[in-house]
Amino acid sequence: MSPKKLDLNRRDFLKAGATAVVSLAAITAGVTYVKKVVGKDIRSQEFLRPPGAVAESDFIYGCIKCGLCVQICPVQAITLAGISRGLSYGTPYLDVRQQACDFSCDSLQCVETCPTGVLDFKQFKAAGEKAIIAFEEEQGAHHGRNPFRVQISAMKESVKMGKARLNPQTCLAALGQGFTGTPRGEDFRGVNRTPARGGQGRGYPLSHDEEYDSIQGEGDEGHLHEGHLDEGHGRGEGRGSGEGYGRGQGRGEGRGQGRGYGEGQGRGEGRGYGEGQGRGEGRSYGEGQGRGEGRGYGEGQGRGRDENADSLTEDNPGRHLDTEHTDQGEGPGRGYNDDRYGQESEESYQTKASPVREKYYERQLCDLCVTECPIGCKAIVMNKLKDGSGNSVIMPEVLDGCTGCGVCVMVCPTAEPSIIVEPIKEQAYV
């Protein structure tokens, strides 16, 4: 190669190379400007990232935009951001109003599949293992139950994508309205796995105050039975009832029977769930409260489950309550099964996600967000709260157990969702 040609070559290179360097420097300056000076970017903090996402500042470069989380999600809750999101282009997020994460996959598969660990599985693995150990200790060696369920449940509950926030201005419950129909219309494409029902009720009385009062009275009676609870048989009990607001308190796990939270309950729910109840211990929150317990049983039994009836019959004064309860009867309480160990949930465990448009609800007081919540009473409950003007109204209350999965947002029947999920902004990886 002649020196002249070499020289030309070098000149070419320097010229083109300089252009490239300048353009790359311009890109860097531009990106830095938007990030530092304009402040937000590009890295949109508004995103609700999939479960287990590390802090956004790490997520943004750790995510290689492969989309494996999108593909693995059985309900297709995850989508990739478009270029209008700037440097977040290609990163996954959830639009929960369109499709919430309903934990259909049961084992946080998007997190497990992430190759770069920006969806960090370690924390969930640890939570699951801890739960199994606790479960084994509690149940003894030969409990004959599948601890896998316990593990999954603990993993789900340790998700923290965001936290739901209620807008009492538009919430139907806060306005005292019920809801009948299909929440998002016939064309809505989202799917949801309705959580298991049965177990303890988290109901609330629809009744007026007087009624409520009288119910409370009963609750006291219930107390008498506490001894029973101690013995542990008891399945059955409790749950049922729906009661009360009350429940804010005490959620704890208490397996065991039912205790109700409760005040007021008793009213029996007519709604279907009742059935489930009985068996199993569930954790009811509520323990703390004491009141009300008695009544739980009432309900449970009413509806049918043999097991319950038996056990109660044997040594239980519960029956007595039962009767009383039955009288109370029909009330709005609605229970759902929070029971992690019970057989009921075993069945419901296999429930597949089905289109929201095929679900029909009839509620005298709208509580879809509460009953559809896959986490249950640790995350959201109906409670008697003060509204803006100081009146007591029964409406959903979001608790610390909320994972931000967004099912409540997806099923909220108001035109604009009355409950939204606010992303957790920073989450450190440990």
Added chain:
Amino acid sequence: MFNPQSTKEPLPPKPVEAMPHTLAGMTFNEWRQKKQKSHKWRNIRWSVVIGLSVLFILSFALDLSILEGSLSGSRLLGFYLIDPYNSLQMLAISSTTGYIVHLTMNFWIGLGTIVLFYAIMGGRTYCSWVCPYHLLAEWTDKMRDLLVRKYKWKDHTFHRSIRYVFWIGFILVAFFTKNLVFEDVNMVGILSRTMIYGPGLILLWVLGVILFEVLYSKRFWCRYVCPLGTTMGMIGSVAPLSIKFEHDKCGYCRDCQTVCLVPHVLWFVQRGKATQAVHYTGQDCTRCGLCVDSCPGGALSYSFKGIDKLT
């Protein structure tokens, strides 16, 4: 790195008596045209590129779980495969933030698999056998060729080494901004995600690059910019799989250079350029096989360096 040509003295050109057409008893033109037009390797290759894309699409659309993810990162029957340049940027950033320890074993296995595979199969093999943009550009190249041939448009070329400037540059950009900035303009990732997850506004950028290539400079992106291709070239610089050139079968017709997508890798086919009886193509060669299809004398063939010496 700037000049693939050997510095050795070239072999003397073959005399007419030793030319393959003379040995076959034909004139040069007869010899050159006797070969049936074959598109064997091109057809195989296009089937592979399209087949992989279809597998990606169907794996998601029908939930087949065969080839999930996209070209940025995927899972082939459960085994992870990770884009090396994306990883390089990410590793550059995470080395300072400490995130590097959080990468999963699947990530390292996936990256290792890709590096190993292309170190054997020839890095830029990725370009012509996997990359969807390469295929798209092969088609739009025809428009460019038409403009140059028929309408006498000038072809603008640049120094090939500016790709190294981009290669280092995009890593530095990522490092300083703590963002994978390149992914916003990466043709491979964009097209792959578009096919699998659906189109978006970003396609305007792809269209812009294609227009620039058609109207101004052929294959601008692949030849001078794409740092993923450059990375693959580096990985495959010692790859045993390459195109083998046998000087004694060559008739100096240079049909292979005409069809070649990176003609400089075939520098040895010109009369009086070859320095050895056998040459292997270098790291820029995409192993596309167009030259193999076009060669009238069978002087070019796929081969595994080392293995063909044994046989």
